[in-house]
Amino acid sequence: MHSCPICGYPKLQESPRSISGGGSYEICPSCSFQFGVDDDDKGCTFIQWRKAWVANGMKWSSKGQREPKDWDAVKQLATVVKKKTPAKKRSKK
Numbered sequence: 001m002h003s004c005p006i007c008g009y010p011k012l013q014e015s016p017r018s019i020s021g022g023g024s025y026e027i028c029p030s031c032s033f034q035f036g037v038d039d040d041d042k043g044c045t046f047i048q049w050r051k052a053w054v055a056n057g058m059k060w061s062s063k064g065q066r067e068p069k070d071w072d073a074v075k076q077l078a079t080v081v082k083k084k085t086p087a088k089k090r091s092k093k
């Protein structure tokens with residue numbers, strides 16, 4: 001199992017990137033990012049995609065695959081974005 005570098009979904013079938021650098025073409029059932037297509041072909045970065053996914057309410061996106069019973073978008077996201085917690089007190093205008 002591999003985890004999605006965007007949303008943290010822990011059960012991707014394949015590594016998003018092979019050792020040679022190619023995308024897996026797997027679509028993350030959680031955030032719907034397709035590795036090797038949305039990044040390579042469409043030029044979308046993981047960060048952009050993650051932002052858009054979060055802005056859309058972090059919904060389970062796969063139609064063919066059921067959302068896991070214990071699925072917790074916030075928790076899984078925390079596994080990939082836990083590093084930076086910018087000080088939010090000072091909002092810049």
Ligand SMILES: [Zn+2]
Pocket residue numbers: 004005006007008009028029030031032033
């Ligand atoms: Zn994902």
